[in-house]
Amino acid sequence: MPDMIRKVHVHMPYLLLGRHLPMVLAKKLNLEIYFSHDALQSLDRNQCAKVSRTLENAGLKVTFHAPFMDLRPGALDDGIRRASLDRIRQVFDLIPIFKPLKIVCHPSFDQRYYVSCDDLWLENSVNFWRQLIVQAEDGGAVIALENVYEREPGILRRLLEALHSRQVCFCFDTGHFNVFARAPLEDWMEQLGRFIGHLHLHDNFGKFDEHLPVGGATFPFGLFFAALKKLDVRPTVTLEAHAEEHLWQSLANLRNSSYLDGLNL
Helix, strand or coil: CHHHHCCCEEEEEHHHHHHHHHHHHHHCCEEEEECCHHHHHCCCHHHHHHHHHHHHHCCCCEEEECCCCCCCCCCCCHHHHHHHHHHHHHHHCCHHHHCCCEEEECCCCCCCCCCCCHHHHHHHHHHHHHHHHHHHHHCCCEEEEECCCCCCCHHHHHHHHHHCCCCEEEEEEHHHHHHHCCCCHHHHHHHHHHHEEEEEECECCCCCCCCECCCCCCCCHHHHHHHHCCCCCCCEEEECCCCHHHHHHHHHHHHHHCCCCCCCC
16 A cells, blocks of 8 residues: 555645644655635644645655635636635745645636636636746646536636646546536547646546545546556646545555556656
């Protein structure tokens, strides 16, 4: 199991990190730290520095997950975009402290919401992320834009093509795809495969975002990893387990399946 643990990061809300830090250090878990709006509103930067030193001294790697609740990076309303930028920038301001490899963010396109305004959403989104690219580059981090409610891959492909930056990649979330996507996996890999730089691995039965263990429901992991191994990409990997027992089961399933073998991790 230790060899598998070294290959992945583990989802960890910052507000729960203090409670779980002894386990993180004992098991040597690389982390994807999620900074919710609640965490950011009461953040103690001195405490952040202390936590970062502890993780670094243990030889552990870090990625970030930015806040996303109520945020609209491509909003048509300028005020909503400014508020979204202010909140997400709070996480980018922590780059010098934690030195994360990736910062996962939600572009938050939903065709049920942005009806017949794809082009305007895209223009606003491009301008939004360009304001953060330099800050990410200065800190050696890459922005990983994650699929959530997007039914088709086209809008995310257009966004990544327009940004055209080594500091931006695609985060493929298997659970979100299984619930919300309507285009086949082959289409997603064809359009977005070359942009993949980060993976969120979890499973569900296609109705709810259940965050079940990898291989515990219906996402086609075999097909996905077979397609991924044909691409010239080097993704970091996060297990997005929302329960500790699901984390250990995901690790066991990945070890038994050999899905990660042969990937350029």
